Amino acid sequence: MERLKQQLQAEEIRFVENESLAAHCTFKIGGPARLFVQPVDRAQLCRAVALCKAQGVRYYLLGNG
Secondary structure, eight states: OHHHHHHHHHTTOEEEEEEEGGGGSTTOOOOEEEEEEEOSSHHHHHHHHHHHHHHTOOOOOOOOO
């Protein structure tokens, strides 16, 4: 996970550790995400997903939460 965080920082892709998913969900439920990534465009999203795959980190795309 440390390597992923370093790579995200190097690419200037914003993320937050231990972010409550309740703050991003209509029903205000959900526990903390170890890493909550907030890409600003499609390129950052694709790069973040590629970095997760390369590091073997599971990911979930939360849209219209």
